């Protein structure tokens with residue numbers, strides 16, 4: 001279970017999507033999310049579905065990993081659907097019972113809302129599934145670089161993020177080990193009331209902090225030994241460079257956004273109320 | 275006091291992209307009073323295997339019996355099992371947390387529900403058994419040297435008076451003198467108290483000197499299981515999986531190949547020396 005959290009969601013595979021520059025994936029994911037919310041027609045969502053299916057296929061990530069993220073929002077999803085379904089009063093009434101009524105507009109809105117949320121989660125999962133956390137940080141750093149002009153320490157923030165990301169798995173593994181070691185010495189970490197359980201965590205937390213400080217110290221020393229002094233004038237060993245495939249991906253996604261928007265808005269295509 | 279594993283399989287992160295079968299159909303039995311060595315390459319499943327012995331990880335399939343009782347049965351007293359099978363993790367000094375060494379060693383017996391006096395009595399005994407200098411009893415465990423920290427941590431497990439002591443690479447990161455010290459101490463403990471010892475190591479030399487039985491792990495499977503002489507007879511296969519027999523094994527085989535009629539099964543330097551003398555005198 002510990003390992004699962006540690007690598008984030010990243011699913012290792014060798015695909016066109018995996019090889020894309022992280023900036024492309026971040027920007028395109030944002031574009032896709034925006035396209036979902038300016039969309040309001042059946043045809044538009046059909047195009048989004050085809051686009052998403054195409055990208056999922058190209059990513060070589062098994063479908064069951066992609067929909068895993070949906071489990072987390074099932075409650076939110078049901079809540080949204082129910083609220084929209086019963087509280088929207090728009091158009092002809094379809095069903096009426098007791099104090100509830102479902103209108104045409106309500107049904108349409110709740111279905112579209114559900115589709116939006118599901119595609120939103122799938123779209124962003126697809127980004128994190130195909131990009132390592134470190135590449136994501138690199139991408140964010142590079143995209144936010146213009147903020148340097150406003151004295152935002154972009155490099156430092158990115159460095160903090162990547163060190164934190166690097167340390168999460170290490171500390172989780174360490175926690176796992178220390179917990180096991182104390183359980184082997186008869187520690188009872190599970191039963192008792194809140195107070196007893198908090199107290200029982202001391203034998204785990206003390207060694208964990210000791211080790212975290214030791215590691216932080218080692219890392220600081222190692223960085224200084226290699227003359228690290230912050231972001232100014234610092235170059236990268238593997239700078240992010242756009243390649244042909246990245247421009248292709250941008251063009252493809254831009255085309256999708258435009259087509260989905262134009263077709264969705266201006267081509268009349270309706271089935272029943274949708 | 276026997277521990278018996280039957281067809282144990284263990285998979286880390288089952289059902290994810292990072293699935294890793296760490297143990298494959300492992301069956302073995304550890305008998306009372308034995309001094310057993312577990313050896314294998316890094317990642318061969320040694321640590322995973324020994325964490326099964328006191329129920330810290332639960333096998334995906336297979337059964338484990340302690341004294342004939344299935345430890346996975348409903349209502350089995352895991353806490354008592356953990357007191358009887360004492361597990362010393364790799365780098366055990368990372369588990370120290372109390373303000374002074376004595377209270378840290380008392381942690382185990384305290385969890386077993388002993389009175390304060392009994393805990394301290396046990397702690398004194400355990401610290402003495404591992405040869406921990408008395409002048410440091412009331413010092414903070416974080417201020418000790420590496421070797422002393424490790425002794426304190428091992429004492430922390432011994433204080434629970436386990437019937438089986440399992441040590442995961444107890445010499446990792448120690449200098450040669452500290453390494454021999456710890457292993458000699460474990461051997462002494464075994465001879466004095468008759469405790470069953472399971473010693474995990476990746477040094478053939480260490481293992482050959484101390485243990486009476488060797489279990490060789492390779493990629494999650496049990497590869498060999500027998501006396502050092504039996505296991506080292508397979509020195510060519512051991513080499514193929516990246517393990518080496520003790521250097522004397524090679525010397526003896528070379529001597530024999532050059533026509534000196536030695537018995538090639540010597541596993542320690544002392545045995546080899548004797549055997550060569552015997553062969554040459556004849």
Ligand SMILES: Nc1ncnc2c1ncn2[C@@H]1O[C@H](COP(=O)(O)OP(=O)(O)O)[C@@H](O)[C@H]1O
Pocket residue numbers: 002003286287294295296314315316317318319320321322323
């Ligand atoms: N907590 C864990 N999560 C996932 N995989 C693990 C974990 N611990 C060990 N492994 C994997 O299981 C295999 C066996 O590991 P381990 O039992 O620690 O081997 P050894 O102690 O012989 O070096 C290794 O491939 C290792 O990467």
Ligand SMILES: [Mg+2]
Pocket residue numbers: 320321322364442
């Ligand atoms: Mg190990």
